[in-house]
Amino acid sequence: MKDFMMLFRSEPNPNFEPTPDEIEAEIKLWMDWIGGIGAQGKLKNAGEALGFEGKTVHADGSITDGPFAETKEIVGGFTLVTAKDLEEAVALTKGCPALDNGGKVEVREVMPTGDIPSD
Amino acid sequence: MIDQQKLTEIFKTEYSNLIAVLSNYYGLKDLQLAEDIVSETFLKAMKAWSHKGIPQYPRAWLRKVAQNLYYEDYRRLKNFKDKISKEVANRSEEFESIEITEKLIEDSQLRMIFLLCHPELNREAQLCIALRILCGFSTEEIAKALLSNKESVNKKLYRAKKTLQGRISIEEELTASDYQDRLDNVLRVIYLVFNEGYYSSTTEENIRNELCWEAMRLGIFLSNQRHFEVDHVQALIALMCFQASRLKARQSGGGGDLRYDEQDQSQWDQELIQKGLQYLKMASKGERVSKYHLEATIAFWHTQDQEGKWEQILMLYNKLLTLEYSSIIAMNRSYALAKAQSPHKAIEEALKLGLQDNVHYFCLLAELYRMDENIDLEINHLNKALKLVKKESETTLIQRKLEIALSKV
Numbered sequence: 253m254k255d256f257m258m259l260f261r262s263e264p265n266p267n268f269e270p271t272p273d274e275i276e277a278e279i280k281l282w283m284d285w286i287g288g289i290g291a292q293g294k295l296k297n298a299g300e301a302l303g304f305e306g307k308t309v310h311a312d313g314s315i316t317d318g319p320f321a322e323t324k325e326i327v328g329g330f331t332l333v334t335a336k337d338l339e340e341a342v343a344l345t346k347g348c349p350a351l352d353n354g355g356k357v358e359v360r361e362v363m364p365t366g367d368i369p370s371d
Numbered sequence: 372m373i374d375q376q377k378l379t380e381i382f383k384t385e386y387s388n389l390i391a392v393l394s395n396y397y398g399l400k401d402l403q404l405a406e407d408i409v410s411e412t413f414l415k416a417m418k419a420w421s422h423k424g425i426p427q428y429p430r431a432w433l434r435k436v437a438q439n440l441y442y443e444d445y446r447r448l449k450n451f452k453d454k455i456s457k458e459v460a461n462r463s464e465e466f467e468s469i470e471i472t473e474k475l476i477e478d479s480q481l482r483m484i485f486l487l488c489h490p491e492l493n494r495e496a497q498l499c500i501a502l503r504i505l506c507g508f509s510t511e512e513i514a515k516a517l518l519s520n521k522e523s524v525n526k527k528l529y530r531a532k533k534t535l536q537g538r539i540s541i542e543e544e545l546t547a548s549d550y551q552d553r554l555d556n557v558l559r560v561i562y563l564v565f566n567e568g569y570y571s572s573t574t575e576e577n578i579r580n581e582l583c584w585e586a587m588r589l590g591i592f593l594s595n596q597r598h599f600e601v602d603h604v605q606a607l608i609a610l611m612c613f614q615a616s617r618l619k620a621r622q623s624g625g626g627g628d629l630r631y632d633e634q635d636q637s638q639w640d641q642e643l644i645q646k647g648l649q650y651l652k653m654a655s656k657g658e659r660v661s662k663y664h665l666e667a668t669i670a671f672w673h674t675q676d677q678e679g680k681w682e683q684i685l686m687l688y689n690k691l692l693t694l695e696y697s698s699i700i701a702m703n704r705s706y707a708l709a710k711a712q713s714p715h716k717a718i719e720e721a722l723k724l725g726l727q728d729n730v731h732y733f734c735l736l737a738e739l740y741r742m743d744e745n746i747d748l749e750i751n752h753l754n755k756a757l758k759l760v761k762k763e764s765e766t767t768l769i770q771r772k773l774e775i776a777l778s779k780v
Contacts, residue, residue: 283689288720290692291701298693
């Protein structure tokens with residue numbers, strides 16, 4: 253089994269101010285989806301959601317506002333799963349709430365550490 | 372005549388007390404010596420009490436006799452050593468006279484629990500050793516409780532003791548951080564004992580219930596200690612209270628276990644439910660949410676009968692799965708999904724679980740198809756379950772469901 257990271261990308265909508273009920277409903281959708289992966293024994297780490305605020309530090313020492321460089325799209329969170337191969341990991345994204353909101357899920361293999369054998 | 376039941380009860384509780392104390396002096400490598408002394412003590416008691424009846428302070432009587440036997444044994448050993456080796460003679464003043472007090476018993480019990488719940492023991496060995504040393508069960512009782520036989524239990528006990536001998540020393544002083552580090556495993560063992568009582572298919576209710584009460588007793592004992600944070604312990608006690616509140620209702624069917632939705636809710640033990648709530652409230656004051664907090668809250672919702680409870684239960688199972696995976700949690704989540712959303716959705720997800728060698732998985736699928744009113748697939752999966760089932764009581768249960776399903780075709 254290999255580890256894969258799912259990165260959730262979307263364009264933030266600054267005008268969207270959800271009500272507490274909407275937030276709760278959204279969390280429920282995410283937990284149902286994550287629980288489904290967990291039930292298959294394929295959840296490595298439920299991960300975290302990231303806030304919209306952020307700064308970017310550049311190689312020349314300058315600091316700019318916002319986490320986004322060229323694109324408007326930002327990473328909104330991540331989850332770590334285990335799967336046999338990339339194909340199986342991609343199949344796990346089915347039902348991911350990020351996809352319902354016009355977002356994207358990027359699936360990337362986590363490089364195994366050289367000296368620790370992965371099982 | 373001597374009151375047998377009272378006698379059994381005294382022996383059982385005093386067994387673990389005396390072993391725990393004597394082990395302080397003999398060390399775990401001589402656990403057998405401690406056990407021998409306790410057996411001899413009980414034998415003396417049986418002889419002395421069979422005519423005159425149980426004395427007014429039987430526990431004090433037993434403790435005094437055990438103290439004397441220990442002292443005799445010590446003198447015998449010293450004598451023996453003095454004659455062979457003079458070197459030993461110099462160290463012979465080390466004898467500590469022991470006085471078995473409540474305080475000593477409590478401290479010794481606590482140490483014993485933390486030393487015996489060792490991560491290297493496998494499930495069966497851990498259960499055997501916990502039941503013998505912590506709960507004072509006889510070999511026969513352990514065999515009955517675990518649906519095994521005496522020989523096999525003896526072998527497991529022997530191997531467990533051997534494993535422990537090499538790994539731990541009773542002289543070892545446990546620090547505050549040791550207690551905290553080992554607490555998880557201690558709680559695992561207590562829950563193991565409880566579950567063995569709650570789910571085992573032995574037909575002898577008394578033994579089965581007794582395992583549950585023993586686990587709860589150990590839990591409450593731990594929750595009164597001050598060496599470690601007790602919020603996880605309290606959460607586990609809450610969980611056990613909620614579960615145990617249904618023991619009577621489950622067993623009132625005559626023909627064995629009644630499923631959750633078949634039980635007469637008026638038979639649920641409200642006192643235990645209230646106790647569970649008290650412990651859950653205390654447990655919530657801690658900082659971390661453990662799996663016991665989540666499981667206790669799930670068990671709490673199962674004692675309730677109100678709108679929206681399955682949504683709550685599903686959410687809690689989802690959270691539980693982010694902490695750890697087990698096939699049981701995965702299957703229970705599927706059932707909650709069927710109740711909270713739809714059987715159809717639950718089936719879709721259950722088919723991904725990949726538990727093809729698990730009889731309960733096919734029972735679950737059959738149940739979900741029944742809820743979805745798909746009788747053909749319900750029958751199909753009950754038949755698959757029948758091919759895998761080993762326990763007789765479960766076979767009967769599946770056959771009963773199969774008959775009902777077939778009658779609807």
